Amino acid sequence: MSQKNHKTENLGNWKPFVEQLHKEWEKVGNEHVVENHELKEKIWKGIDRKIFSPRRYILRAGWAVAAALVGVMFYWGYKVSERHVVGNLAYMEHSYAEGWMYMLPDSSTVWLEPDSKIRISSEFLNKREVWLTGSSVFEVKKRVNSDFKVYINTACIEVKGTVFSINQPTPDTSIIALYEGAIDFIGKNQSLISMTPSQRLVYDVNTGSTHVENFSGNIQWVDGNYRFTDIRIDNLMDFIRKKYRVEMELGQGVNHGLLLTGTIRNDESVEAVIEKICFSSQLTYKKNDSYYLLMK
Structure with missing residues (x-):
């Protein structure tokens, strides 16, 4: 167990x-x-x-x-948080040795798997963007006229207010499964794939190829x-x-x-x-x- x-x-x-x-x-x-x-x-x-x-x-x-x-509580005994500056924009990066339920400033929830990490901008509420390394489940709060994007490897996921998981079993593979709502997946070849609930997308990071399949609703x-x-x-x-x-x-x-x-x-x-x-x-x-x- x-x-x-x-x-x-x-x-x-x-x-x-x-x-x-x-x-x-x-x-x-x-x-x-x-x-x-x-x-x-x-x-x-x-x-x-x-x-x-x-x-x-x-x-x-x-x-x-x-x-x-x-x-929003900072329980420092279980995480390492680092501040980064890219250009003129400051980012907070959170690394987790254990699983963690992280609440974003917009009340969206990220259920991170062990040894995963996320990075968000200090201006997150103005530009809702998340960079993910590892695996997690996202519960995104829908906001009018406010997009939500998740960046993984060479791909981007544009969220419409939804529940989906990202599993990255190897550095070369990403698996996205949608449980509720709608998302658009954009790979390295810039082609857009719209996903509906109970669909799973397997992405090859090296080639940019994708495969979409259905799973049980x-x-x-x-x-x-x-x-x-x-x-x-x-x-x-x-x-x-x-x-x-x-x-x-x-x-x-x-x-x-x-x-x-x-x-x-x-x-x-x-x-x-x-x-x-x-x-x-x-x-x-x-x-x-x-x-x-x-x-x-």
Whole structure:
């Protein structure tokens, strides 16, 4: 199971508050789950409760309250912030060793993966531009007559007010998945590709080539989680392959049309996800490096 947690930035030093939350978290033991074979979100949440303490959800509410009270918090123990000047414009660059939920000055949210970093201008509210290195999910607040742009490698994403993820598994590849709203992708060859929800774009940084494919519309991003409803297990496995960059197969006799409902936390490990799938589907799995085989 993943032990890393997304942090939230707000104005003021709330480090003592956060440290106390972590202490309380450590005290909580795991709770047992009542077994239920219905493949709905109730059992998925029950499985999640078996693996993770339910107090985690109470703590999340505490994070939200803290964010509402103080706006933007700088929790320096978990990040390195540097100031840069390019031309006459100052930039703030934030590097993160752990996952982090970062709130931009316009209230847009960036859910950064570990070892990712963003850079924004000191004039961000006048020109909403973000430079991303690594991977993250963006929840962009729509503003009238105000574009939002994200720059990655040799490409630019023009946002219309939306939810989308950027995954850069290698320096040569970028994967953009759109969950809500609309975005325009502009690569090094300057061609514009308009994307609609449940589309995934794979971009080759070196050649500038792109490939657009559809993914299951049953997967949505809600409050820091991937939520899926009645999704086929083979479609869910396709999502897991892309998110975690692993190989997965279903063994003989496994029903590819099996439907699952539940939630995957953005910081959740692939092993924890597979364990919950197997528990709710009465399956087992074998692992060989980054290869997983799900079996009866």
